[in-house]
Amino acid sequence: MADMTDTQTSPFTWWQLFSYGFLTAPLAMGGFALVMYIPTFYAVDLGLGLGLVGAVFVAGRLFDVVTDPLIGHLSDETRSRLGARKPWMLLGVPGFGIAAWLLLAPPEGAGLLYLLMASGLYFLFYTVLDVPYSSTGLEISPHVHERSVLASSKAGFQVVGALFAATVPAVLMLSIGDTLPVIAQTIMIAATLGLILFMHSMPERNRIVTEPRASLVKAIKMVWQSRPYRTLISGFLIVQSANALTAGLMVLFITHRLSAPSLIGLLMGLLLLSSALFLPVWVWVSKRKSKQFAWSCSVVTCSVVLAAFAFVGEGNVIAAAILAAIIGACFGCDAVMPTSMLADIVYKGEEGGRKRLGGLSLAVKNSVSKLAFVVPMGLAFPVLDLVGFQEQGQNSMPQLMVLVFFFSGVPILLRLCALYVISRIPTSIPATPESPATIT
The missing domain is CATH 1.20.1250.20 (MFS general substrate transporter like domains)
Structure with missing residues (x-):
């Protein structure tokens, strides 16, 4: 059945490239915080210990190895008026924003069980958003060279997001504990804005799956x-x-x-x-x-x-x-x-x-x-x-x-x-x- 409604035959404009790549920035903010800040914060500041926290995040990566192909396959099989990917992105953005807030801004007294639940939601909704979103870059342009331009747009915003997360503590002169809620709030705002830009500016590739x-x-x-x-x-x-x-x-x-x-x-x-x-x-x-x-x-x-x-x-x-x-x-x-x-x-x-x-x-x-x-x-x-x-x-x-x-x-x-x-x-x-x- 036909499930895409617009064909991109001319090269994307600069605004479309911006709108396509922008959503990568909040994903990169979360990814940088996950690697650089969160393990130490939970292990030292919240007193869970490096061994337990390390085991939780290794388990999270193994969880991704299972959920990434599953979400990718489910989005491949999705048929809707919005196409195969956008329904998942509509689900992924609010889920990712909430999960990022839960993980980066834990309540007082949060322990191992809280970390397991919050990190599990984070890893899941990161995948729900990222895999369908990134998959659009493989499909929306018929131009061979433009696929490199689209990939570079995502890569550029990935650096922007990582640099933002890296510089927040120094620029605002905050501790890591105070920095994480700021990053979480920025993720929620930027992800919502990125979704709006993507939904408004990016076409669907018109094709028939037989x-x-x-x-x-x-x-x-x-x-x-x-x-x-x-x-x-x-x-x-x-x-x-x-x-x-x-x-x-x-x-x-x-x-x-x-x-x-x-x-x-x-x-x-x-x-x-x-x-x-x-x-x-x-x-x-x-x-x-x-x-x-x-x-x-x-x-x-x-x-x-x-x-x-x-x-x-x-x-x-x-x-x-x-x-x-x-x-x-x-x-x-x-x-x-x-x-x-x-x-x-x-x-x-x-x-x-x-x-x-x-x-x-x-x-x-x-x-x-x-x-x-x-x-x-x-x-x-x-x-x-x-x-x-x-x-x-x-x-x-x-x-x-x-x-x-x-x-x-x-x-x-x-x-x-x-x-x-x-x-x-x-x-x-x-x-x-x-x-x-x-x-x-």
Whole structure:
């Protein structure tokens, strides 16, 4: 049945790109607070302990691995006058706003049970909003290059949201406990505004779905049968694992290798800002050459910079700042190009009345990304603990070399493996198993 009412044939205006990406900002605010503020607040300020709080949030990530594909599949199967994604967004925005308030502004006396319930609601409604919303970027434009522009719009607002959450304590001179309610209120307002902008400005893609509904298991099999998709996700997993090690150990590297803990905020902010500023460069390269070429250039560049980082020592702040900015630029490409390439695969695969699989395809990619960021906890941290690395205190040169190995060496090896995998992503993506169609 036909379930979309407008066809986007001309490129999006700047206002439409703004309206599309804006909703990412409140999601990024919540994501940044979840990583940087909330664990310490519940563990220390509320006295729950690092072990319990850590276990709750690891369980939350595992919960996401289940709910992401489920919500993606359900949104794929949704048929309504508003299309497949907007009904979920209408449910997700108020749910996410309320859940963010409950998690970031707990009442006095909140304990473990409260954290379990509030975090569970947060993880659930984050997925209910994010997966259908992000899936629209895979479907709404028939223009190959514009899919990169749409992905870069989301990536840019992601940095805006993260920077806002990062700077609130310093700008308003608040404690973390007082900062979290401010972020929660901003999330609720920005998410509502973002939904209004999206609903008013973004068209629906007019298409007809002729294939019957399928179960989640069958749909996953259909998604995984695509060789371009399997190869793309494999490369993405490897790159994200490398990025997780570098990002996850950045604070330790700055503190113990550079001996400049006071510069953590500055260097991390520079990394985030650079990732947004260089997005137009990668989009331009992908248009002139190809998305595959742009991503490969990013992988190689980051590998060279990480090798240089291994020789940065105590007091080399300027060199570290330059290298951090370049790494941030590469992180931006790692976010945009795989998403844009996925959009090419999904768009072509849904032609001719074939089943909608964009939500599930993106959800599996999200699950892979979340699992990848467990790598520092599962690989680097146990080894650092084994060699006696001190998070607060002096470390010997061998201990620092272990840190450098996981911060630079292992990510370089992973990226070299990823470079090979990326080169294997087919540039010709079949519209059906019998009818190939080349994407240029």
